[in-house]
Amino acid sequence: MKPYGYVRARSVEEATAAHAAHPGARYLAGGTNLVDLMKHGVETPGTLVDVSRLPLDTVEEPPGGGLRVGATVRNSDLAAHPLVRERYPVLSQALLAGASGQLRNIATTGGNLLQRTRCPYFQDTGTPCNKRAPGTGCAAREGVHRDHAVLGHSPHCVATHPSDMAVALAALDATVELRGPDGERTVPVTEFHRLPGDHPERDTVVRPGELITAVVLPPGTAGLPSAYRKARDRASYAFALASVAAVLDVAGDGTVRHVALAFGGLAHRPWRARLAETALLGAAPTEDALAHAVEAELGLAQPLRDNAFKVPLARNLAHRVLSELAADRP
Amino acid sequence: MSTAHPPQDRAGTPDAGDGHPDGAAPTRSRVTFRVNGEPADLTVDHRATLLDVLREDLGLTGAKKGCDHGQCGACTVLVDGRRANSCLLLAVAQDGAEVITIEGLAAGDELHPLQQAFLDRDAFQCGYCTSGQLCSAVGMFAEAAAGHPSHVTDPARPAGRGPVELTPAEIRERLSGNLCRCGAYPHIVAAVEDVTR
Numbered sequence: 001m002k003p004y005g006y007v008r009a010r011s012v013e014e015a016t017a018a019h020a021a022h023p024g025a026r027y028l029a030g031g032t033n034l035v036d037l038m039k040h041g042v043e044t045p046g047t048l049v050d051v052s053r054l055p056l057d058t059v060e061e062p063p064g065g066g067l068r069v070g071a072t073v074r075n076s077d078l079a080a081h082p083l084v085r086e087r088y089p090v091l092s093q094a095l096l097a098g099a100s101g102q103l104r105n106i107a108t109t110g111g112n113l114l115q116r117t118r119c120p121y122f123q124d125t126g127t128p129c130n131k132r133a134p135g136t137g138c139a140a141r142e143g144v145h146r147d148h149a150v151l152g153h154s155p156h157c158v159a160t161h162p163s164d165m166a167v168a169l170a171a172l173d174a175t176v177e178l179r180g181p182d183g184e185r186t187v188p189v190t191e192f193h194r195l196p197g198d199h200p201e202r203d204t205v206v207r208p209g210e211l212i213t214a215v216v217l218p219p220g221t222a223g224l225p226s227a228y229r230k231a232r233d234r235a236s237y238a239f240a241l242a243s244v245a246a247v248l249d250v251a252g253d254g255t256v257r258h259v260a261l262a263f264g265g266l267a268h269r270p271w272r273a274r275l276a277e278t279a280l281l282g283a284a285p286t287e288d289a290l291a292h293a294v295e296a297e298l299g300l301a302q303p304l305r306d307n308a309f310k311v312p313l314a315r316n317l318a319h320r321v322l323s324e325l326a327a328d329r330p
Numbered sequence: 331m332s333t334a335h336p337p338q339d340r341a342g343t344p345d346a347g348d349g350h351p352d353g354a355a356p357t358r359s360r361v362t363f364r365v366n367g368e369p370a371d372l373t374v375d376h377r378a379t380l381l382d383v384l385r386e387d388l389g390l391t392g393a394k395k396g397c398d399h400g401q402c403g404a405c406t407v408l409v410d411g412r413r414a415n416s417c418l419l420l421a422v423a424q425d426g427a428e429v430i431t432i433e434g435l436a437a438g439d440e441l442h443p444l445q446q447a448f449l450d451r452d453a454f455q456c457g458y459c460t461s462g463q464l465c466s467a468v469g470m471f472a473e474a475a476a477g478h479p480s481h482v483t484d485p486a487r488p489a490g491r492g493p494v495e496l497t498p499a500e501i502r503e504r505l506s507g508n509l510c511r512c513g514a515y516p517h518i519v520a521a522v523e524d525v526t527r
Contacts, residue, residue: 005355006376006422022355028423035379035418036399047355048376050423076412080478085489092489096481100507101473102406102413102466227485236481236506 001038005047012179012213015051019209020181022047027211029072029108032099033115041125042116042132052108056213059083065219071110071212075165076101078109088217090226090245094168094264097230100237110212113166113176113192116203117159117268118239120144130156131200138200141304147241150301150310151267157200158304160265161193162239167264168228170272171245172221180210189215193269200268224249224258225328229321230265231313240265242314248285248325256280261297261322263314273297273318285326287319294318363427365390366434374421381405381416384431392432392461396509403508406462406469407431413469415507432461435468444468444525451521455512463508467522470496470504480504496526 005022009015019025024046028034031052037043056070059081067083078084079095099107121127121139128137140148140158148158169189176187193204206212230243243264251257259280261273279293294315301311362371365388374383381398384390384407396404398417405417408430435442444464447453454460474494479487482503483494494500501522502515510518 001377003357004376005357006359006420008423008425028420031420031423032400032415032418035420038377039399048420052423076473076478080473080476080489082489082491085479085485089485092479093481093485096479096483100403101470101480101504102403102415102507103400103418105412105469106414106418236503 001041002044004045006050007047008050009054012054012056012211015049015054015211016179016181016209018047018049019211022049025049027051029111030074030106031111032103032107033111037116037123040123042123051211056110062216066222067217069109069215069217071108071214073109074105075099075107075109075112076104079104084217087222088168088172088226090171090228090247091165091168091217093228094164094230094243094245097228097240097243098164109165109215112163113169113189113212113215114204114206115163118162119148119159122159131159131196131203134199134201144306145304146306147239147265148304148307149267150303150307150314151263151271152195153268153302153304154196154198154200156198157196157268159196159200159268161203161267161269163270164228164230164240164243164264166193167243167262167270168226168245169215169217170270171226171247171260171262173218173260175216175218176212177214177216178206178210179213180207182207184213186216189270190272196268203268221247221258221260225325227321227325229317231317242266242310242317244314244317244321245270246318246321246325248322250285250326254284255282256285259322261294261318263318266301266310266314275300276318280322285322287323290319290322290326294322359422361422361425363424363429365429366431372421376420376422378421379417380407380409380419380421380424380429383421384416384429390431390433393465394458394461396458396462401509402459402462403466404459404462406466406508408465408469411469411472413466430465432464435464442468444521447521447524448518451517451524453517453521454510454514459508459510459512463505463510463518466505466508467525470501470522471526474500474504496523498523501526 007018026045028048028050056072060068079092085092121129127139174189226247232238245262247260249258263271276293276297394404396402400415400418407416
């Protein structure tokens, strides 16, 4: 590993200034993914700007409702937060379905969003990978790609985004607050991660030097019935083959008043199933309606040679979760 | 990798004497933390993990370097009371931390009840994962006592309202970050269960 500098930031201003002042700087929070990638030689920072002690470690209730989650709130603390558990159950469930107890104690909210794909070719500097080394090709497309994308992939990259948390945040219409050299801005989680297209090296829309300061859960989805379901190769501590985050609110007349469905493990970003949602909104959530809606979305799938199994897996997960949420209503 | 260094009042600041020969930014820094109650004052290479420093500088070889990528849990220690993979924590970032390793679990010659339970239940074969299993389980006890839910906890159960009962299913889920390639899991679960009773 190449030697590098280290700066501990004590304020957001200090962090962004240090990032600007050091060429090749990277922000370090929990480091559970960054340090690992440094060991692999995939990340080669010139300087680490440690943001783990910034005063961004609280969950607050803004005056207008919802929750504002500081970027350095640990995954375990967020999952266990009584208000998250009560009002945004899908988020707590998604967090607890990811990683291990000791990793969740280290990993942060901001870092979870910024984690990189676990595509084995991305992590292996001895193989071609357009995400790691643009222009070298994609070894996964014809290689080992059972875990890879079935939606939204490009000829240049078939990687998936590994986060469970981000899938729940996408379904909850959460937003990300960023602070950078040009000031502050807010990005919806659904637009935070990119599809690979011609530039798979760009996972997100984060600009150079920008720092995530918070994730905001909106009042609109607070308290709505929601759930997360994940399929993986072992019962615990594995990345998703496919996962589903769903929010479903059925009105008194038996029609769908609010629905959000997001898939994990299928694409380069959390995949909001807009076709399925459009089909369900205002309709009665019958078994047939749910099946047709999910089918409409997964009709977009373009499986690779060895991962077609993900399509029926995702279909069954989504149908089951929506069906349970529809049946659960008082 | 790192060398012992007298205590300083500006722990965590770069050591100006350890920069690149060409005058670039320093690549080593002074750091102060406590390990098993004893102060440690060191100048560490920024690349050194907490696991590296524990094993190579402080002679505490109980925490094991299994995969070195956060996938096996053999390096699990307690940092500020919380279990963590020491192979993924950079030592330089641990300034001021309170670290407990397997060497610090016993009270003198008296084993921690979980250590005794592992002996009573024969909860290991080769023993390589055992330090991590023990530290992870001790961290888990605190999490469950604080009411933290797990993936298998009933979603309807309010968080933080009293301890979560550590059933075998809860123990298995909560310790899934600690692999045992000998497959001693049934005895590990039994030993942990003994201590929760």
